[in-house]
Amino acid sequence: MTQLPSAQQLRDQILYHLTHTQGRGSEFATTFDWRLAVSYTIRDLIVTPWMAAIRASRDQGAKRVYYLSMEFLIGRILGDAIINLGLDAAMDEALDLLGLDKQEVLDNEPDAALGNGGLGRLAACFMESLSSLQCPAFGYGIRYEHGLFRQRFEAGQQVETPEDWLNQPHPWEFVRIDYSYTVGFKGHVEDRDGRAVWLPGESVVARAYDTPVVGWEGHWANTLRLWGAHPTTLFDLHRFNAGDHAAASEPEALARTLSRVLYPDDGTESGKELRLKQEYFLTSAALQDILRRFLAEHDDLSLLPQKVAIQLNDTHPAIAGPELMRLLMDEHGLDFAEARDLARGTLNYTNHTLLPEALERWSTWLLGRVLPRHMQIIQMIDEDHRKTSGRPDHVAILRHDEVQMGELAFIMAGKVNGVSALHTDLVKETVFADLHRLHPDRIVNQTNGVTPRRWLRMSNPALARLLDDSIGTGWTKDLAQLSRLEAHADDAAFLDRLRAAKRANKVVLANGLLAGLGIKADPDAIFDVQVKRIHEYKRQLLNILEAIALWQRIHDDPNADWTPRLKIFGGKAAPGYWLAKTVIHLINDVAATINKDPVTSKFLQIAYPPNYNVSMAEDLIPAADLSEQISTAGKEASGTGNMKFTMNGALTIGTLDGANVEIREHVGAENFFLFGLTADEAARVRARPGHARAAIEKSEDLRAALQMIAEGKFSGGRADPYFSLLDRTWHDDPFLVASDFEDYFATQRKVDAAYRDAPHWDRMAALNIARSGFFSSDRTIRGYMQDVWHIEPVTL
C-alpha cells in the first residue's frame, strides 16, 4: 500500500458503501448495515495488494505453498484487517465522525468458527503469517454452513445449538463460479486397455469461495479458498414431474450435507461416511485446483515439486497422497513410480496428536466403497513401500482391515513434522518409531506459534501502546525485538505502566463478567484462566478439584490472609464426549456453590462464561494473570493458548508438556510455575496398579474434595451425576489427576505468595513478555519455508 486513506476519505467510502452496496440511507442504517459498509471499505483496500501478490507470484514463476486443513478457526476478520492495513487510528476517527461506536461495529461481526480448537486456530495464524512474510500461499478448507456449535448451559450442563454465521451476508468472500470441480464418490473402476478408469456412482461440484488474508502493513494478501458443495444437476425434472419429489432432490441433498457442518472433534467417533466424504471433497477439489494452476503456468509435470509445496494439517487430508497419484496416473498418464516420486516431492504432513483414539483409521470396507480407485492405489503404495523399504508387517498402511491414515500420510510425505520439541521426540519414539528408523531424515520439528498481530497488537491495545512507547513498533513484525524489554524489567516506572495496562484489561473483563454472568469480580484478585477444549488430558478436573480444596482451606480459616483469586474457565466439550461434559457440569455446580458462600467469596470466585471462541479468547487472555497449562505430560502436542498468554504477560502454571517446555526454557525456570510428573514419570506411574488410590490416600485435601462431590455437596445432595467420574478418578485415572494433585496444590500456594509481592510479580510478567518472541507464528512459518517447503518470499 502506498498511500493510506485519511479519516475523511474512509468516512466517505463508508457512506458510499452504505448507500450503494448496502442500499441504506444513513438515517435508517442498523449496526449491521454500518458494519458491512465498513467491511466493504476495508475490503476495497485489501483487493489491491491481493491482486498485486497474485500477479507477482505468477509473473515470477514463484513456488507456492498450499495449506490443506479441514479447519480454519478464523474468528472475526474486520478488526484484524484494520490493524494490518495500519488504519487503526484513521478508522477510529472516521467512525467518530459518523457518530458510531467502534466496539459495537466490530462486535457485530459473527465469529467464524470453522474449527474446533488449536489445530484450526494454528491454520488461521499461519495464513496471517504467510501473508505478512510475503510467501505465496493458498489455504484450502471447507466452507461449512454451520461452524462449531454454540454452547449454552442449562442447569450447569452443556447444551449445543447450531451456529449460523452464514445466515447473513458475508462481506469478505468472493464466489468463483468459474473455479468449480467435480468430485466423485463410490461407483466402480474399469480396466480399459490396461488403464484404470473410475466411474463414480455419485458426484458433487466443489465451488471456490475466496477470502483474502492481508498481512502486516498491507503489502501482501494470500487467498483462503473454501470449497462449498453444490449439486451437479439442479434436480431431476422428469422425476419431479412424475411426482417423485424427494428422489428428484437427491443430488441437492448430498451436496448440501457435504459442506453443512463441521465435525466437532469427537475423537472416538470414527467410521463416519460423511466425514470421509468431506475429507475427500476438500482434498480432491484442492488438488484439481493446484494442478490446473500449475499446468496453466508450466507444461512439464516433473517440475511439480519445484513449484508446489502441499502441507497436510494432520491426517484429515491424507487422502491427498492417493488422490494426487490418481490424477497423475489416470488423468495425465504417468506411471506409478513417477507419480509416487512427484507426490512425495510435493506433500508434507504435520502430526498433531499422539492420543491413539485420535489417530485416523478407516475400515477398508468403507474406504473401498466410497473411494474404490483410491483403495487400489493405497494397496499399490503399501506394497511398493514394503518392497522398497523392507518394512515389517506391523507398520503396513493396511492392517486389521483398516487404512491407517497416519502411516499413509507419513509414507507419502517428503517431510513429517511434530509441533513442539517434546512432541517431535515422542513422535519419533512412539507413533512413528518404526517408520522413523526406516526414514531417519523425514521427521523434523516445527514448534507452533501464534500471530502477534491478532494476539497482541489487536487484542491488547493497552499493552501494545506500552511496548510501542518502550521499544518502538518493530516488534509487530519481528517479535524477537521484545527482548529489548529486558532493559526495562527493573524500571519501576515501566513496571507500573505494565501493571496499569493489565489492571485496565481486568476491569474491562470484570465489567463483562458482571453484565454476562452477574459475577462481581475484584480486579485486584489473581485472574486465573483455563480456556481450551474440555478434554480429560487437559485436566480441567485437576483445576476444579484444587478450587474445592482451596475453598475448604479458606473455610477452615476465614480470617487468614488469603490471596483473592478469580478462577475463569472456558471451553466446549465434544457433544459425544460424555466425561468431558460431566466435568463441565461439575465446574458449574461447584461455581454455583462457592460463589454464593458469604464466608469465602471475597477470596475465591469461579466464572465459566459459555461459548468460548476466538473473540472470547481475545477478551480473556489480555486480562489473565495466571495461565493454566496443566495437561498430563506427554499428551499435549504443543498448545498455542500457552503462547498467547505468555506474550500478554500472564505467568504460567504448567507441566513439562508440549511447548510449555520451550516456553519455560525461554522465559527462565524462575519465571514459570512448574509442577507435576514428567512424560517419562507419568508413563511409569500409569503402569503401577492402584496409583490413583495410593495418591488419593496420601492427600487429605484431595480426599476431602472427592468426598464432598460424592456427598452431593455441589449438586443438591444427589451425587449420581458424578458417580462414574469419581469412580474413574479412584480406580483408573489414566490422566493422573490424583498423582499430580499435591504438587499442583502446593504450587498454586506459591503462586498466591508470589502474587502478593507485586514488584516481583510484575518483573516476572515483563520477562515473560520480553522472552516470548520465539513464539510468533512468523518464526514457525520461516522454519517451514526453510526446512520443509524450500521456498523464498516474493518481492513486489
Ligand SMILES: *Cc1c(COP(=O)(O)O)cnc(C)c1O
Ligand atoms: C488458541 C486457541 C485454542 C488453543 O488453545 P490450547 O490451550 O492450545 O488448547 C483453542 N480455541 C481458541 C478459540 C483459541 O483461540
